[in-house]
Amino acid sequence: MATPKVVSPGLHPQLVKLLEADTYQYSKGRPHPLSYYYLSRTAVRSIASLKTLCFLSFLVIIAWTFLSRRSPYSNAAWEKAVLQSSQRQEGGQMTVLVTGAAGFVGSHVSLALKKRGDGVVGLDNFNDYYPVELKRARASNLEQAGIFIVEGDLNDQNLLMKLFKLVHFTHILHLAAQAGVRYAVKNPLAYVHSNVGGFVTLLEQCKNSQPQPAIVYASSSSVYGLNSKVPFSEDDRTDHPASLYAATKKADEVLAHTYNHIYGLSITALRFFTVYGPWGRPDMAYFSFTRNIVEGKPITIFQGPHGEELARDFTFIDDIVKGCVASLDTALPSTGSGGKKHKKAQFRIYNLGNTQPVKVGDFVSILEKHLKKKAIRNIIPMPSTGDVMFTHANVTRAKHDLGYNPSTDLSTGLHIFVKWYKSYYKEGAGHEDMLKGYKPY
Ligand SMILES: NC(=O)c1ccc[n+]([C@@H]2O[C@H](COP(=O)([O-])OP(=O)(O)OC[C@H]3O[C@@H](n4cnc5c(N)ncnc54)[C@H](O)[C@@H]3O)[C@@H](O)[C@H]2O)c1
Ligand SMILES: *[C@@H]1O[C@H](CO)[C@@H](O)[C@H](O)[C@H]1NC(C)=O
Numbered sequence: 198m199a200t201p202k203v204v205s206p207g208l209h210p211q212l213v214k215l216l217e218a219d220t221y222q223y224s225k226g227r228p229h230p231l232s233y234y235y236l237s238r239t240a241v242r243s244i245a246s247l248k249t250l251c252f253l254s255f256l257v258i259i260a261w262t263f264l265s266r267r268s269p270y271s272n273a274a275w276e277k278a279v280l281q282s283s284q285r286q287e288g289g290q291m292t293v294l295v296t297g298a299a300g301f302v303g304s305h306v307s308l309a310l311k312k313r314g315d316g317v318v319g320l321d322n323f324n325d326y327y328p329v330e331l332k333r334a335r336a337s338n339l340e341q342a343g344i345f346i347v348e349g350d351l352n353d354q355n356l357l358m359k360l361f362k363l364v365h366f367t368h369i370l371h372l373a374a375q376a377g378v379r380y381a382v383k384n385p386l387a388y389v390h391s392n393v394g395g396f397v398t399l400l401e402q403c404k405n406s407q408p409q410p411a412i413v414y415a416s417s418s419s420v421y422g423l424n425s426k427v428p429f430s431e432d433d434r435t436d437h438p439a440s441l442y443a444a445t446k447k448a449d450e451v452l453a454h455t456y457n458h459i460y461g462l463s464i465t466a467l468r469f470f471t472v473y474g475p476w477g478r479p480d481m482a483y484f485s486f487t488r489n490i491v492e493g494k495p496i497t498i499f500q501g502p503h504g505e506e507l508a509r510d511f512t513f514i515d516d517i518v519k520g521c522v523a524s525l526d527t528a529l530p531s532t533g534s535g536g537k538k539h540k541k542a543q544f545r546i547y548n549l550g551n552t553q554p555v556k557v558g559d560f561v562s563i564l565e566k567h568l569k570k571k572a573i574r575n576i577i578p579m580p581s582t583g584d585v586m587f588t589h590a591n592v593t594r595a596k597h598d599l600g601y602n603p604s605t606d607l608s609t610g611l612h613i614f615v616k617w618y619k620s621y622y623k624e625g626a627g628h629e630d631m632l633k634g635y636k637p638y
Contacts, residue, residue, distance in 0.1 A: 268526050270359055282318045282345035283364040289314030294366045296320045297373030300345045301478045304335035305514050306370060306521045318364060319346035327479045330631045335476055340473060351395030357402040368525050371399060371414035377480050378583045379638040381441035392445035405461040409531035411463040413524045416450055418588045419443035419471040428591035431546045439581025461530040461538025464523045470550030470590045474514030474610060475617030481635040486564055487618050488632060490572045498557055499579035501586050508554040508587040513605035520549040523599035550590020551603045561606050567615040
């Protein structure tokens with residue numbers, strides 16, 4: 198007995214017949230008549246759902262209008278704030294986009310540029326790698342000085358396009374990055390996102406701008422990696438990084454070279470050596486040392502495999518600011534347009550350090566003196582998370598080309614830092630809670 202065919206109910210009897218007929222002839226690549234039936238049925242249903250579709254698109258249009266009106270980038274107040282911030286005052290020579298303007302270095306350089314009359318617009322995504330309140334507080338200092346910080350991500354192409362259309366930037370000071378060596382173990386992709394993806398997005402925008410701006414950006418002393426030759430000179434090898442952070446900064450240097458070579462962008466890389474000072478980064482050792490000493494908590498000091506002490510070439514923020522400003526002042530214009538360069542463009546790399554490495558133990562002793570309090574020292578072997586044993590800058594080149602001359606010794610610089618720290622966190626209005634529960638990596 199033949200197995201009964203299962204036919205769905207509600208089908209036209211004609212079709213049922215067809216279905217029960219031998220379907221052999223239809224298997225040879227010819228469409229089965231049923232397919233026409235299903236096609237037409239779908240069409241009818243579609244027309245019925247057209248009403249729903251219309252209604253849905255109506256909703257989408259309403260939502261779109263609402264959202265785009267709410268977008269901070271397309272309203273008149275936002276544009277006005279950007280334009281106002283970009284205005285040069287008397288004595289101003291350039292219009293600068295400072296990325297990472299709510300950051301430690303970015304906030305200081307922005308203020309210095311504004312002070313001498315340059316037009317300054319900031320860009321920062323205010324991410325929460327360390328307490329955002331500190332970034333907000335820096336931003337409010339900038340706001341008081343007439344500097345507007347665009348809140349957005351480097352990777353937002355549309356935002357960059359909008360911004361560059363609105364303002365003709367003569368210079369870019371690119372300081373936005375995912376900083377910190379140890380956090381890279383926990384969140385490597387944050388480094389790739391900001392330091393690699395974000396940098397390329399910015400370079401693309403600069404390359405397409407007409408005229409192209411000149412770019413000065415932050416690299417890092419960490420690119421010297423496992424170098425053992427001291428002091429570190431710009432021409433030394435930088436192809437053996439010891440951390441993912443360092444690897445992304447090295448990537449920036451080679452990406453920068455590519456854009457310089459193909460598109461004629463004028464680019465200057467600044468390799469900063471452990472920058473410290475007021476409004477500094479709470480994730481850095483000098484900051485958490487200070488906090489722990491003040492709070493009577495132990496501090497952790499790393500030691501090398503043979504009991505050696507770590508040493509750092511600590512550089513005071515004011516010296517770094519001078520180096521950044523001098524780099525902008527000596528940057529030559531870019532030479533490209535229409536996707537190619539018209540002649541060789543400037544390509545520079547400078548160390549910005551202090552040239553005097555200090556052992557971390559000695560550093561702590563200076564801190565104790567300024568804080569008038571003893572540290573509880575907890576000395577442990579250095580974890581293998583990418584910190585190098587020492588850094589030491591050769592700044593001959595920066596001295597020669599930029600007139601860079603670091604003039605703040607560690608004791609003076611730390612004195613200024615401690616004064617700021619105490620006034621900000623103790624006498625400040627409620628700031629003492631800001632770092633509660635925050636543990637640097
Ligand atoms: N402070 C140092 O000792 C030191 C040493 C070597 C190199 N550097 C480099 O100098 C630059 C400035 O460092 P800092 O100490 O001021 O750090 P910071 O973290 O205080 O400042 C960086 C700022 O960039 C912003 N940012 C990060 N990713 C972003 C993104 N995708 N889009 C928009 N904004 C983003 C952050 O919110 C932050 O405010 C960084 O490039 C850093 O890697 C610093
Ligand atoms: C420091 O750098 C300069 C310029 O790059 C170089 O000529 C000099 O040899 C370096 N000095 C040392 C001690 O490495």
